Amino acid sequence: MEPHVRHNRKTDVLRFKFESGSSDISYVTLHLYLRGLEWISIYQPKMLEELSDFQNKEIVVALHRAIRRANNTNYTHKAKIFEFRHKIPTGLGQWVNVDLKPLIGTGAAIDPSQTQEIFIKGVEPWMRPLVVTTDSTAKNPLTVHIEIGSRKKHRRKRSVYLDCTENDHDMRCCRYPLKVNFTSFGWHFVVAPTSFDAYFCSGDCRVGYLEQYPHTHLAALTTSATPCCSPTKMSSLSLLYFDENHQLVLSVIPNMSVEGCSCS
Secondary structure, three states, rough: OOEEEEEOOOOEEEEEOOOOOOHHHEEEEEEEEEEEHHHHHOOHHHHHHHHHHHHHOOEEEEEEEOOOOOOOOOOOOOEEEEEEEEEEEOEEEEEEEEHHHHHHOOOOOOOOOOEEEEEEEEEOHEEEEEEEEEOOOOOOOOOOOOEEEOOOOOOOOOOOOOOOOHHOOOOEEEEOEEEEEOOOOOOOOOOOEEEOOOEEEEOOOOOOEOOOEEEEEEEHOOOOOOOOOEEEEEEEEEEEEEEEOOOOOEEEEEEEEEEEEOOO
């Protein structure tokens, strides 16, 4: 979700809506771009001269929620949500993920029809150019965006598959944990999630064990072919990333995570 951004000299106001009530929201993440030392040396070299020990300094960003009086179109009060610190990135800049779940716990109930308004700014004047909410002049759009996840209310089905870990020393066909980290691949165009659980299948397939089809059992009895431990159920992954045209895209990629393994 890309919120509407209203600008003034000191603060940017982010406007967005929740699609459900606070009880249905599992996470709220603000994706914010912070400019780094390389950008400062190119575009703001005087900043390096004016501030000492710049490499060890931190950017402090304050987030406030806008509170209005009834029947008043002007902002009357700002309720602080929290502030966070982040070391100045070494390169041109870096995307930072900020947990906005405290926004739900500020006391007011979340009305899905009501527009939420958040003030965001660097707490000191020199920090404010480094906190990017929108940048139409850049080749890559750096617009701040918000990701909201909702709880799915459904009864969880009992799994018929087997989950194992390396410490189990189980020889049977199992699903094992496998964490994929896009950042470690150098895939910096991926905004969220930066990592996910992919899992993998491994183990022996004895005749009659976790066979997906009756055909698998009959084939093993009549031929020398042995079943193989492989994924039999996969799930998709919602991925937020920049495409080749530098546009922010949200895609659902199928078959990215193993849900269950069996012999086939």
